[in-house]
Each structure stands twice: as C-alpha cells, then as structure tokens.
Amino acid sequence: MTILIDNKSGAPIYDQIYSQIKNHIISGQLKENEMLPSIRKLAKDLKISFITTKRAYDELENEGFIYTIPAKGCFVAAKNIELIREENLKKIEDLLEQAVQLAAACNLSKSEIISMINFSLEDYNK
Amino acid sequence: MTILIDNKSGAPIYDQIYSQIKNHIISGQLKENEMLPSIRKLAKDLKISFITTKRAYDELENEGFIYTIPAKGCFVAAKNIELIREENLKKIEDLLEQAVQLAAACNLSKSEIISMINFSLEDYNK
DNA sequence: TCAACTGTATATAATCAACATATACAGTTT
DNA sequence: AAACTGTATATGTTGATTATATACAGTTGA
Numbered sequence: 665m666t667i668l669i670d671n672k673s674g675a676p677i678y679d680q681i682y683s684q685i686k687n688h689i690i691s692g693q694l695k696e697n698e699m700l701p702s703i704r705k706l707a708k709d710l711k712i713s714f715i716t717t718k719r720a721y722d723e724l725e726n727e728g729f730i731y732t733i734p735a736k737g738c739f740v741a742a743k744n745i746e747l748i749r750e751e752n753l754k755k756i757e758d759l760l761e762q763a764v765q766l767a768a769a770c771n772l773s774k775s776e777i778i779s780m781i782n783f784s785l786e787d788y789n790k
Numbered sequence: 791m792t793i794l795i796d797n798k799s800g801a802p803i804y805d806q807i808y809s810q811i812k813n814h815i816i817s818g819q820l821k822e823n824e825m826l827p828s829i830r831k832l833a834k835d836l837k838i839s840f841i842t843t844k845r846a847y848d849e850l851e852n853e854g855f856i857y858t859i860p861a862k863g864c865f866v867a868a869k870n871i872e873l874i875r876e877e878n879l880k881k882i883e884d885l886l887e888q889a890v891q892l893a894a895a896c897n898l899s900k901s902e903i904i905s906m907i908n909f910s911l912e913d914y915n916k
Numbered sequence: 917t918c919a920a921c922t923g924t925a926t927a928t929a930a931t932c933a934a935c936a937t938a939t940a941c942a943g944t945t946t
Numbered sequence: 947a948a949a950c951t952g953t954a955t956a957t958g959t960t961g962a963t964t965a966t967a968t969a970c971a972g973t974t975g976a
Contacts, residue, residue: 676964702922713966718923735922735972752896756889756903760910763885770878774911777882781907784886785900802935828951839937844952861943861951 681720
C-alpha cells in the first residue's frame with residue numbers, strides 16, 4: 665500500500681493519509697480484515713510523527729472504515745455497503761428537503777425547482 | 791432603530807449587528823434610501839470600536855443591502871427582495887450540487903435522484 | 917523472559933485565521 | 947473652522963488547527 669504526502673497541497677498531512685487509505689478501502693485495494701501498516705511504521709516511512717498517522721487512523725475508525733485492537737494493530741472493517749448507502753440517502757434527502765424549504769421561501773414554482781435539479785444533473789449521466 | 795449586542799451569544803459582534811440590520815431592512819423597518827446611523831455613532835451607542843460597526847456595514851454593502859457615500863453616510867439600498875431571492879437561489883444551487891455529489895458517491899442513477907426530488911416535492915404544490 | 921513490537925494518553929509548541937481595536941487620514945456639512 | 951461623515955493601515959488578542967515528544971501499557975515470539 666502506497667501513501668504519498670504532498671507538502672504543496674495545503675491539505676493537512678493527517679487528512680491526506682486518511683483520504684488515501686479510505687480510497688484504498690473503498691476501491692478494494694485493501695481487503696476486509698487486512699492489517700494496516702502500524703501507525704509507527706507508516707510514520708517512519710513518511711518521516712513524520714506517529715501521532716499524525718494515529719490521527720488519520722482515528723478518523724478512519726470513527727467513520728467505521730477500520731477497527732483497532734490495542735497492542736495488536738489496525739484492520740480494515742467489514743464494509744457494510746448497504747449501510748453506507750443508506751447513510752448517504754438520508755443525507756441526500758436532508759439536502760433536498762432544505763433546498764425545497766428555501767425554494768418555498770422565495771416562491772419558486774415546482775417546475776423551476778425541477779429545472780434547477782436538472783441543471784445540477786447536467787454532467788451526470790448514469 | 792435598535793441594535794442589541796449579546797455578549798453571551800458566541801456570535802461575533804460585527805455579525806450580530808449585520809444580522810439585525812439586515813432583518814430590519816428585510817422586514818421593512820428600514821426603508822429604501824433611509825440613512826443608517828453612522829458607524830461612529832452606532833459604535834458609541836454600543837460602546838465598541840467603530841471599526842467593528844464598519845465591518846458590519848461592509849458586509850451589508852458587499853451583499854447589496856446598503857450603499858455608502860464616503861463622508862456622507864450609509865443608506866438602505868433598493869431592490870432588496872430581488873437580492874434575497876438571488877441569495878436563496880445560490881443556496882439552493884449549492885444544496886442541490888451537494889446532493890448530486892453524494893448521489894454520485896453511492897452510485898445513484900439519474901432517475902433515482904429525480905424520484906427523490908419528486909418525493910421531497912410531494913407536499914409542495916405551487 | 918525480554919526485546920521489539922503494537923496502540924494510548926497527556927502535555928506542549930507552532931501556526932494561522934478570526935475578531936476587535938487605535939490612530940491617522942480625507943471629504944462634507946453647517 | 948468645528949463637527950461630522952467614511953477610509954486605510956497597522957497592531958494586538960484569542961482560539962482552533964496541526965503536528966509533535968514523551969511516558970505509558972498490552973501483545974508477541976525468539
């Protein structure tokens with residue numbers, strides 16, 4: 665597994681690590697229950713403090729992407745794809761609800777709302 | 791016109807001033823072309839620096855709620871309703887964009903998105 | 917058993933943006 | 947001229963964010 669830190673990126677180091685590992689998990693490059701590099705080894709490789717790698721791992725754990733066994737290591741969590749999907753659906757419903765509320769506040773017609781969502785969907789062809 | 795500063799609120803002083811004046815304008819308590827209290831007078835009344843009241847007025851001007859004539863004063867701008875509408879439209883676009891991004895992240899089809907927005911619009915009959 | 921590994925907890929330091937300010941300036945009004 | 951208007955520049959304070967070192971405690975395996 666390869667992690668690259670871009671010092672010019674502006675993004676915090678811990679965030680770059682978090683994102684890249686998350687992507688590896690989502691894409692399947694990291695399999696369920698596979699052990700991640702230890703926070704110390706990864707830190708050594710990247711020439712940064714292991715506190716920073718720990719922070720990245722903490723974020724991943726909080727979001728359910730990995731699980732930790734103290735003194736043993738960190739492992740890729742079983743992906744509940746359906747759960748993630750449902751979480752996203754709730755967020756989407758919430759966003760759409762807010763949008764509709766605002767639309768009501770400024771007297772947008774139903775068709776105007778529809779045309780706005782169509783505009784947002786323009787580049788989206790699935 | 792009355793402005794109240796709540797030190798316990800956590801909101802910045804300039805923001806409290808901004809919001810309250812904005813509300814006065816929207817509600818019609820402040821009429822088109824009416825002169826606002828000078829940044830110095832308001833600052834004196836509120837016992838704060840006039841730089842802070844200036845910042846509040848700057849925000850109001852940036853958003854088009856007031857206009858300024860140097861050495862004369864600040865005045866309520868015209869066409870506020872249209873401004874508010876535009877503000878809301880921007881927010882709506884933003885919300886829809888976020889929703890579409892999330893939808894893409896969990897592989898929702900275009901038609902699924904449309905049916906979700908239709909669901910949100912169910913109780914909305916304009 | 918003990919050396920080498922794992923993650924944890926606490927305290928600290930550097931940096932940066934947000935917030936509020938004073939002071940000096942320039943134009944308008946009366 | 948005196949008293950007002952807004953402007954521009956520089957400064958100080960604070961708090962959140964980011965990254966760190968050091969000391970701690972459990973697990974593993976030669």
